Structures are given as C-alpha cells and as structure tokens.
C-alpha cells in the first residue's frame with residue numbers, strides 16, 4: 502500500500518513521505534498527515550522475538566512507503582547503534598507497580614534522540630531520492646531537548662546546516678551547556694530573549710516566508726524542520742510503543758492481546774500522538790493519559806473542549822513541557838473533525854487571531870481514548886522524593902509529572918490496568934531540580950558536584966553525555982531578540 506501525506510489545512514498537494522520529510526511543514530501552513538494509518542502486518546508472536554531495529558523496520562516501512570527496503574534498513578542501522586548505551590535501545594523498568602519505558606539512552610539523554618538519531622538519515626536519503634541539490638538548512642526551535650538532539654544528529658552531516666533557537670532563560674543549566682558546547686562546522690545556536698512559543702512562532706514565520714525561500718533558493722539553500730511537526734520525527738516515535746507492548750507480552754507482564762494504558766508527559770503533543778497512531782495500527786492501548794505541568798492548556802482542553810492559550814507562561818522544573826501552543830494537536834484536531842480541512846483551518850485561524858478555539862460536542866466524543874491530568878511543582882518534587890525513598894529509582898522532572906498524574910488518575914478511576922509511563926529524560930539532565938526534590942541539603946552544591954552525588958545515591962553511572970560537557974568549551978554565545986531571528990539566519994547564510 503502506498504501512503505501519501507496530505508496537509509491538515511487542505512490547500513497543498515498530497516506528497517509521498519520523502520517529500521513530506523523534506524518540506525517539514527506543508528506550503529499552506531498545515532501539518533502533513535498520512536492519508537490513512539496503516540495496520541501492522543506482523544503478528545504479536547513475531548514482534549515478541551524482534552529487536553528494536555527489526556520492530557522499527559516493521560513499523561516504519563508501512564508509513565514511509567516510497568523508501569526502498571535497503572534505504573530504510575540502512576537508515577535504521579545507522580541510527581540505532583552504539584550511540585545508545587544499551588542494546589535494548591528503549592528498556593522497560595518496573596518501579597512501584599508501573600512500567601517506565603526509558604527513552605533516554607541515546608546520545609543526548611532525552612527521548613528526542615529516539616527520532617533525531619534517524620531523522621538526518623531519512624532526510625539526506627529523501628534529498629537524494631528527490632534529486633535536491635540545495636544545501637538543507639535545518640531550522641529548529643527548542644524548549645531544551647530537541648535542540649541538542651538535532652545538533653548531535655546533524656553535526657557534520659554533508660549537505661546540511663543546522664540552526665537552533667532556544668529561550669535564553671527557559672532551559673536547564675545542563676541543557677544550555679549541552680547546546681552551547683556543540684561541535685561541528687555546520688552547527689549554529691542562539692538564545693532568544695523570549696519563551697519557547699516565541700521561538701517556535703519565529704521559526705514557523707520563516708518557514709512561511711516566500712520571499713526568504715526565493716532568496717535562499719537563489720543562494721542554493723532550502724529549509725527543513727527537525728521539530729516534531731516533521732513526520733520524519735513522528736513516525737520513528739510510533740516504534741517504541743509497539744516495541745514496549747511486545748516486550749511486556751514477552752516478559753509475561755501482559756497477556757497477548759490484553760490492553761495497556763500509556764502515560765505521556767506532554768508539551769508539543771508529538772510523543773502522545775505517536776502513541777495514538779500505535780493504537781490505530783492495532784496495538785491494544787486503552788487510555789492515553791496526557792500529563793501536563795503548570796502550563797496545563799491541554800488538561801483544560803480535554804476537560805472542556807476549549808483550547809485557550811491566553812494565560813501566563815509559567816517557567817517550571819520541566820522546561821521541555823513549558824509550551825502553550827502544542828503544534829501536533831492540530832493533527833488530532835484534523836482527525837476528530839472527520840478530516841475536514843476547512844474546519845481545521847477555521848480553528849487554527851481562531852488560535853492565531855484570538856489565541857483560542859473550541860471543538861464541537863461531536864469532536865469531543867472522539868476524545869474518549871484520552872484522559873488529561875496535571876501536576877504542580879510541589880507535586881512533581883514530592884513524586885521524585887516518594888519514588889526514590891520507596892524504590893531507589895530516580896525520575897527526571899518530566900517523567901515525574903507523568904508519574905504523579907498517573908497516581909492521581911489510578912486512584913480516581915480505580916483503573917488497575919498494566920500501565921507504561923514514557924520516561925522522557927535522564928535525571929542527569931535536570932540534576933539540580935531532581936536533587937533539590939530529594940533533599941534540600943544539596944542546594945548549595947555546584948552542578949557537577951550534584952551530578953556525582955546523583956550517581957552515588959542512585960547507583961547509576963554518569964552518562965557519557967554529561968561527562969562530555971564537564972570541561973567542554975563554549976562555542977556558541979549568540980543571543981538575539983525574538984524579532985531578530987531572521988537576520989541571524991540571513992547572516993549565517995550570507996544572503
């Protein structure tokens with residue numbers, strides 16, 4: 502079956518997957534969605550015996566139908582290799598009656614590595630297939646983790662440059678250090694004076710700027726996106742939900758065919774959307790539990806059917822979820838609107854103009870698979886401490902949001918189903934917040950003294966990604982105003 506990708510706004514041509522990956526965003530400003538979600542064509546018995554890489558092939562071949570078997574297998578082989586510190590790639594760990602799916606064993610110790618270690622290969626393969634001769638400029642807005650994972654993935658990849666914008670005062674010290682020490686002749690990083698939504702809307706504006714696109718094309722450049730709006734990010738994320746289900750069946754934690762719940766700490770809605778796609782593909786998922794921090798736009802949306810970004814932007818200890826405009830939600834909106842592009846367009850216009858929109862009662866009924874919850878800063882810290890004291894297992898702040906939301910959900914709903922929590926970052930990436938949650942006495946320590954203390958109390962080795970930045974020199978120190986992003990890009994490209 503050949504899967505084409507169409508825009509949620511309905512005013513751009515449908516394209517094969519390689520072109521959707523190259524473009525990132527559709528020309529009408531919409532997001533590409535597959536014309537249908539394919540069903541898995543392997544049995545659970547087969548999946549139970551498969552490695553991560555084999556599972557990735559079985560899932561991705563159904564979505565990326567214009568890639569040859571060899572192309573896809575080569576991309577997978579080059580992505581999921583020794584960059585990961587475990588052969589399982591995404592191991593499951595049980596603690597206090599719930600399964601944590603650890604998605605942080607890649608090069609930059611956050612779940613963004615799961616997709617961004619393969620995206621550069623998918624993109625350069627797509628460029629070759631489509632005879633693109635321009636140099637590809639990856640433009641990325643980051644709330645902290647995408648930036649580093651994209652930099653690591655694209656550093657020194659021939660035919661590409663990567664430019665990352667992050668909120669100067671909105672990321673953790675270790676996240677910032679990871680980005681500003683990035684090596685690679687084709688890497689550029691700037692802090693912006695603004696928050697993540699400012700960075701994301703600045704990037705989206707440049708993508709939609711036809712005049713800029715023309716100037717770039719004349720100079721031999723074209724943009725693409727490493728943000729989760731790119732289906733080349735989304736599709737690889739479906740894999741680990743399929744893998745987790747098969748692993749739990751293989752371990753005997755689930756009976757074949759038994760339903761499981763999935764809890765996802767959510768920001769831009771990419772990760773949980775991938776779980777939703779896994780469910781459409783045939784994985785028995787009961788509830789998709791969407792966990793938010795104090796920026797609880799999504800919680801309110803699931804509760805009321807109104808999406809409203811008109812509220813203060815709160816900086817929390819889970820910065821990768823500090824987002825008020827969750828881009829990927831548009832793909833769900835489009836689907837529950839019965840793939841009605843005009844309805845989608847009207848809501849997105851209302852979001853752009855008034856910062857809000859409301860879905861119909863009929864659409865709301867289609868959200869029965871989802872449950873929303875949120876956790877306050879105090880609750881997140883208490884959850885980290887509680888689980889550590891009970892089991893010795895240390896969560897990062899984002900995973901702790903999900904863990905806390907799940908405990909509240911389970912108590913309120915008396916839902917005792919087997920549950921998987923997407924564990925999206927290593928606690929080492931947010932050492933300061935994590936250690937302060939465990940005991941206030943650590944507060945006066947330096948960042949790296951805390952790292953060593955975390956290693957001691959958790960009995961885990963300090964990840965390579967952290968060792969690397971201990972002494973690494975700062976290579977990027979640009980800071981730009983939020984309306985200076987375009988100038989920064991033009992200067993880099995000398996246009």
Ligand SMILES: *Cc1c(COP(=O)(O)O)cnc(C)c1O
Pocket residue numbers: 611612613646647729766767768769770771772773821822899900925926
């Ligand atoms: C990006 C990120 C999230 C949010 O994921 P979305 O796909 O944007 O919803 C959660 N936790 C961590 C650690 C992240 O890096």
